[in-house]
Amino acid sequence: MADNVIHWVGFTIQTIGLLLVTIELYLPKLSESVKVFFERIQFQFVRRPGTRQDWNWIATGSYIFVWVISVAVVSIWEPSMSFIANIAFTIFTVFLWLIIYISKIFVRLGVVLGRGNAIGGVGLVLALIGFTIEVSKMVIA
Template sequence: MANNVINWVGFTIQVIGLLLITIELYLPALSERLKIFLESIQFRLVGTTATKQYWNWVAIGAYISIWVVSVAIVSILDPAMSIVANVAFTIFTMFLGSVIFMSKVFVRLGIELGRGNVIGGVGLVLALIGFTIEISKMVIA
């Protein structure tokens, strides 16, 4: 069951990424309209527009909160496992940080290759993530 889900998730992410790259390369008018639409979407927070920095702080705070609560629960249930939980979260944080860093690099590369349009960059990142999932399935199996 889980392998089937991973198959479809990897395939879907890859197809969405390739679709965005196709729009960027072959339909420049649609790509520009999609870019304007995505840039116009803004979240509002108590009447003011929330900035990107605000959402970054919210995400970091939520992640740290989940980390602290999870390790506290593990420590209460089995005190010997608290160090294992902290190590697991640290490894996951390093993995997540490297994925975010590589995504930013690929988006910048996609912007350069896509003549300044972010649609190609996001498509490139999604296609590479889907491709990585496909390759990891072959390596693991």
């Protein structure tokens, strides 16, 4: 089951990336429209446009909330597993930070490789990530 999910996640990411690259290369008007659309999107946050810091606080708070609730449930269910649950969340947090950092580097690389156009660059990065997931699945199997 997990292999099937990994396959479809890799395939979907790669397909979205290749679709963005195709839009960038063969449909320049649509590419510019998509770029303008993504630049104009602003989410409202307490009657003002949401900033990056607002979303960082929401994501961090939500993650800590899930962490505390999960460890509390595990502690109630099996008190001896409380320490193990905290270690598992810590390892997962480090792994998540690493993935976010690598993704930011890949997006910057994609924008550079896309010659400044974020649509083609991000599409290239997504295609590479999807391809890497599929290749890693083949290597592991």
